[in-house]
Amino acid sequence: MNWIYNSADPLLVTLASCLGVFISIIIATRLIGLRSFANFSAYDFVLTLAIGSITASVLTTAITLTHGSVAIFGLMLLTYIFSILQRRSGFFDSLVSNKPLLLMDASEILYDNLKKARIQEKQLITKLREANVYNFDQVLAVVLETTGDITVLHKSSASKDLHLDEEILRDVSRK
Template sequence: MEWIYSTTDPLWETLILCILVLVIVIIVSRIVGLTSFSSMTNYDFAVTVAVGSLIATILTSSTSLAHGSVAICGLLLLTLIMSKLQRKFKFFNKVVTNDPILLMDGNKILHENLEHEGIHINHLMAKLRESNVMNLDQVKAVVLETTGDVSVLHKDSADSDEPFDEILLKDVRRKV
């Protein structure tokens, strides 16, 4: 039964490390703010994955709690700094994040934009079905967001003339 559990395995140390790492992550994410683990940008996603990897490394390898905690704090602090720089400097925001891009304009599928972004038509159709679109005439717009998510703006019915606030598409690229 040595392959299941070895008496030399540091199970108690691992349990204590779990608690300590959780406390550290909670404290740091409270300091950095609600967007600590959001997926608002591509680097937010990368930081979230990196922090998860660091936590696993701390818990399962010889990396010290102090070293791992500094790395986690550093990554989350960099996220906070990046966020502040993006808000302060428009140029910096343009360099760091991609603009969202239109995949459908009304019921018209923008094949060139799909191809440029590497999205297969089947994936677009799946997103439309997920959004309960029953007819392409119900679509106002489909946007590939900076996070990689696809947003579907649609009408309740094909013949609906609901008002549409163009501000929703203000920074969305129309063509590649």
């Protein structure tokens, strides 16, 4: 495809690169799986950023479509290998993945965990409002997930006797 870079209008090169990168990402995703773009761990997040950067570089012709496609396939293959290693080795999983962290246990805010996660109380309160929590008594648990998302597990005001199955919080760090 180097003949495109040498003889074509820069806009045509960009359009051809768009098509090439798009097709490369689709093929790689079909071969390796959608997990490549899910933010389960730090390396998944890095992969997403790196692919975005590579795509931008290809589209602005800083690198060739061939090099960009090889880089994307290589990164996605590494993600696939890392996911296998994570599944097979608890030690490896603990090296590359954060553990979910409990931020609220029922109506109790765990201030030490907020500090550890570098989350301000007002940010926690914002997440409670976004989850339609009207008072602290509705909260069953609030968890900072491995992806950086905050999950609010709560009951509606109509379901007063609802309890949280401990299995839901099995791998969540309480300290």
